[in-house]
Amino acid sequence: MQISRSLANLCARALIESMNVRDMRHLVKRMIPDYDLYKQSGFPESFAIPSIDAAKQIIGDIINHNLFFQLIQNLIHMNQEGFMGEKIRISYLNDILKEIYNNGYLFDSENQMFVENPQVQISRNWGALQEGESYTLAFLSIDIIGNTKIVKKYSKEIVETTYTELNYIVQNAINKRNGRFWMWEGDGGVIAFFFRNKNEDAILSAMEIMNNIFLYNRTICKLTEPLKIRISVHSGVCEYTDKISYFKNMGVMKTISEMEKNHSKENSICISYPVRMMLDGFIANQFTSLGSSSTSKFYRYKLEWKK
Amino acid sequence: MIDIYLFSKNNKVLSFFKKIRKSKSFSIIIYNPSNYKTILRNTNQDIFVYIDISSFNISEQKKLINYITRQKRFDFGIIDPHNNLSDPAELFYRGASDYIGKSLLMNEAKAGRIKNAVNFYATEDVEDQISTSPVFDDIPTMLSGHNWDKIEVGNEYTFCMLHIEIDILSEWEKSGKSHIEEVLNFFYSHINRIIKPLNGKLWMKTDFGGLILFPYDGSCTPIIIECIKLVMNRIIFSAEEYTYNTILTYRMALDIGNTKYLTSGNTGNIISDSVNFIFHFGKQYAEPGNFYLTGRVKEDIPPGLLDYFYTTDRFQDRTIYKMKLPILK
Numbered sequence: 001m002q003i004s005r006s007l008a009n010l011c012a013r014a015l016i017e018s019m020n021v022r023d024m025r026h027l028v029k030r031m032i033p034d035y036d037l038y039k040q041s042g043f044p045e046s047f048a049i050p051s052i053d054a055a056k057q058i059i060g061d062i063i064n065h066n067l068f069f070q071l072i073q074n075l076i077h078m079n080q081e082g083f084m085g086e087k088i089r090i091s092y093l094n095d096i097l098k099e100i101y102n103n104g105y106l107f108d109s110e111n112q113m114f115v116e117n118p119q120v121q122i123s124r125n126w127g128a129l130q131e132g133e134s135y136t137l138a139f140l141s142i143d144i145i146g147n148t149k150i151v152k153k154y155s156k157e158i159v160e161t162t163y164t165e166l167n168y169i170v171q172n173a174i175n176k177r178n179g180r181f182w183m184w185e186g187d188g189g190v191i192a193f194f195f196r197n198k199n200e201d202a203i204l205s206a207m208e209i210m211n212n213i214f215l216y217n218r219t220i221c222k223l224t225e226p227l228k229i230r231i232s233v234h235s236g237v238c239e240y241t242d243k244i245s246y247f248k249n250m251g252v253m254k255t256i257s258e259m260e261k262n263h264s265k266e267n268s269i270c271i272s273y274p275v276r277m278m279l280d281g282f283i284a285n286q287f288t289s290l291g292s293s294s295t296s297k298f299y300r301y302k303l304e305w306k307k
Numbered sequence: 308m309i310d311i312y313l314f315s316k317n318n319k320v321l322s323f324f325k326k327i328r329k330s331k332s333f334s335i336i337i338y339n340p341s342n343y344k345t346i347l348r349n350t351n352q353d354i355f356v357y358i359d360i361s362s363f364n365i366s367e368q369k370k371l372i373n374y375i376t377r378q379k380r381f382d383f384g385i386i387d388p389h390n391n392l393s394d395p396a397e398l399f400y401r402g403a404s405d406y407i408g409k410s411l412l413m414n415e416a417k418a419g420r421i422k423n424a425v426n427f428y429a430t431e432d433v434e435d436q437i438s439t440s441p442v443f444d445d446i447p448t449m450l451s452g453h454n455w456d457k458i459e460v461g462n463e464y465t466f467c468m469l470h471i472e473i474d475i476l477s478e479w480e481k482s483g484k485s486h487i488e489e490v491l492n493f494f495y496s497h498i499n500r501i502i503k504p505l506n507g508k509l510w511m512k513t514d515f516g517g518l519i520l521f522p523y524d525g526s527c528t529p530i531i532i533e534c535i536k537l538v539m540n541r542i543i544f545s546a547e548e549y550t551y552n553t554i555l556t557y558r559m560a561l562d563i564g565n566t567k568y569l570t571s572g573n574t575g576n577i578i579s580d581s582v583n584f585i586f587h588f589g590k591q592y593a594e595p596g597n598f599y600l601t602g603r604v605k606e607d608i609p610p611g612l613l614d615y616f617y618t619t620d621r622f623q624d625r626t627i628y629k630m631k632l633p634i635l636k
Contacts, residue, residue, distance in 0.1 A: 158364075203542050211539045215532065218611030222364070280552050283542060285636045301537075304634045305615070 003063050007099050010092055011068075014075065015055040017091040021048070023083060028058050030074060031067050042284055069105075069114040069128075072096060076107065108195060115195065124180055126194060129240040136277065138198040138235035141207055141256045142170060142181065143188030145266050147230040158222045163187060166227065169216060173208040177201035179281070183244055188229075190256070199278040206231045208268045210303055213267075232259040234272040259298060261291055268302040309333050309425055310352060314340040315359035319412050320386055324357075326415050335423065343371065347378065348453055348524075355425045355551065357405070359386040360590070368392075376401040379450055379525045384424050388412055396627060404428055410573040446565050446581065451522040454506045458522060463567045467527045467604075469507070469534070470560040470589025471498065472516030476553070490549075491515065491532040505529055511574055516557070518585060523563060527607040531600070534559050535612065538598050539633055554635060556596035563603050584623060592622045602626040 015024055021037075030033045038045045041057045062071045079090040097107060104120035105127060107113075116127030129135055144150065144166065151159055163186050174181075174191050179201065183190040193202045209231065217226035236252040247253065253273065264270040269287075276284050276299050287299035313324060313335050321337065328335045338346050340362040347356065358375060360368045368391065375383050376398075384405025392398070395406040401536050405424035407416075419549055443466060451457070451464035458464055473494045494516065499509065502519055507530070509532075511518045537544070537557055545555045564581020593599055600617070605628050608616060619629040 202548065204546060207543055208540065211536065211543075214539070215535065217611075219532070219609045222367070224366075280546065282552060282554050283546060286542060288636075304581075304629045306634055 001068070001100070001103050001105060003068050004099075006127050007096070008063060009061050010096055010099065011071070012052075012055040012059045014090055014092040014096060015058065016051045018075075018088060019083070021051055021054045023088075024054050024058055026084065027071075027074060027078075028062065031046055031062065031070050032065060032138055035061070037065075058160045067085075072100065073107075073112055073114065077112070111186065111195065118178055122175075122180070124182065124242065125240060126178070126180065129194070131240060134237050134239050136198075136235065136237050137192065137252075138193040138202040138233065139182075139252060139256060140174070140191045140193070140202045141188070141260060142191075142206075142209065142229055143260065145230055147187040150223065154223060160259045161222055162227060164218075165216065166213075166229070169212045170284075173205040173212070177205050182247065190253070195277070199233075200280070200283065202233045202235070202277060203269070203271065203275065203283060206233055207240070207301070210267065210269060214303060220271075228266045230260065230264040230266060231269045232256050232264050232271070233269065234259060235275050235278070262300060263300070264297045265302070268300050271299050271301075273297050273299075310354045311335045311357060311421070311425075312346065312350075312354050313337050313357045313359075314343050314346075314364070315386060316340060317359050317361050317388055319388055320359050320361075320389050323407070323412050323416050327418060330418050333478045344374065347375075347381075350380075354381050355404075355501040356381050356383040357386055357407075358383065358586075359388065360391065361386075365391070372398070372401075374526075376403070376527050379448070380452075382425065382428055386412075387463060394635075402428075415583055436462040446563075448523075448525075448563075449565060450524055451568075453522055455508070455522060458568055460568060460570055463565055465523045465563060467521040467523045467530050468562050468564050468566075468585045469519040469521070469530065470513075470516070470585050470593070471519060472513060472558055472589065472593075474556045474558060475515055476555075487515075493549050497544060501533055505533060508571070510571055513586075513590075518582070518589075520566075520568075527561070527563065527604050528609060530561065531604065531608055532613075534561060534600075535630065536537075538596075538630055541596075541633075541635070547621050555636070558589070558595050559598045560585060560593045561598070561600040561604050562588060563601070584625075588622060588627075592627070596632065598630040600630075601627050602628070604628075 019027070025035070025037050028037070037049060037054060037057065040061055041049055041053055043049045043053070062068055075090045075093060078088050078092055082088055101117070104117050106117050108115045113128050113155070116123060118129045121127070150162070165233065167184065170191070177193065178195050179190055179191045179193045182192045191202075209229075213227060213229055221227055234252060234256050236255070238250055238252045241247050259270050259272065271287055273296070276287060287301045289296035290298045290300055309332065315321060315337065316339060324335055327333050343358060356375070358371065360371060364370055372385070377384070382404045384407060385392070385403055386407045387395070390409045390411055395408065398406055400502065404427035446465070448465045449463060451466055473490065475487070475490070479490065495509065498519070502509070502521070505521055507519045507521045508519050510520045521527070525599050537559065541554055541556055545553065548611055549555055562581070562585050564579070564585060565579060566579035566582050569577060588599070602625060615631045616628040617631065619627050621627060
């Protein structure tokens, strides 16, 4: 986010009116441990730096280090929990949050971080995840079964229409649950979920996709046979990266590949144990264990009908 | 001047209509054929439609012809540049006013021919049609359109009627009125979000749901699809719309019927066999978690989904179809 001069000034005023210079230095050291206010501001160490100069210098440096959101997250935390054992009220905090909201970002209180407002913009990292940092995410992987045969058998136009419609069905299901495409290769891809109940969001997206593909196959699908898909859902800790080739080699992706290769079946959803653990009972019950129920690492759901 | 909607992107077809486009008797508007449903669904004007089937593959052509022959709001002609249809006469049995094949397209259209096509059925206004063209054996249809623009309070119309109620769990029965009210608030908010894009209105409330009216333009297909989704997505909506961590279900009964339209809250004195029937159908016949529809609605089930409905016991002398249920554990 581009920080406007007025927002930077508002934050400087918030620091000046909420704390002394000593607290400001402690605050900034939480984000930049070797921060030296005297060195940055040019004041000799024998001088007491005026609040206004200290605040402006700190805000400028925080913005230069791309740590603006972290500063505000710290201010929110201080306002709620106090600072160094003392209660503290941060002035202008609501005005700052309002200004950030107007710039397309929301504060996610569960994860205690700023994320982009999906109604304003949608980016791969929700405007929050940092390159190289590790996070716990849930992943939904979907692919078309028999892609090569479809491409050979049907005209380019029919294949393109069908795959675009699949993408639309997936997008429709994941957007309402704040999921993000991390990979899409025409015949399938990987979608990441980070907020709220990420495992449940991934599972409900998977079920909605499965149900809509069922209806799609029986109403507007242009192929002469049903479009067959398989879905896998797994969650785990993963380093955030923009580099797809690097992401493909991560541990979570290796597990997903194993699920697709060995456990996923046509028109079904295969999930891993960590995902099932996090589901409400009535959702978890829809998945049957693969192998012995006591040692099973994977579970499966398939849309089946009463006779 | 007669408005003609021409759905074609075929140069031969467009040249065929070249002279007609300059004629003062006709106003021709050309549309991309792939948008035909969207355009036709949104028109309430008096129009004549020519649609070129060459932009569609064989299965799409069938769907298109099924769709267009079901419409009652306009007359239409079929353009078949490659003579794909083996039995063009069948089109006329199904209500077409014109058929333009390969040989005819070699020349340019003559105004006289197009006039003959437009006057083939000497189409009455929809208003006139209302009293004379029964679609069903037992009720005359008075098409209400696809939205509420032309529906006037106090007049009688044909509507698609959905009786829907949430199935109250036995443990809720003891938990008091305020809890049931909370459940119903979740329910109405969910249902209103579902029916809004289909122009549905919750017309009368019942203890655990209500009667929804959808304007009827000759097809209930989108409403059937939404009801099927409500059956299929039970786990999804139980998790996302409610907070009770248990599977909730709706019972639904769908029919097409006639009633005088009065605003919600002023419906106490309505006398309508259709409204009586849908209430009995929903209250006395429908079982928890199930979706039922009558024979006249069945005609609008997409062919690919017919296998998921089966006939069940008749009700008040009508054939009833019940949807199969997905297995829940």
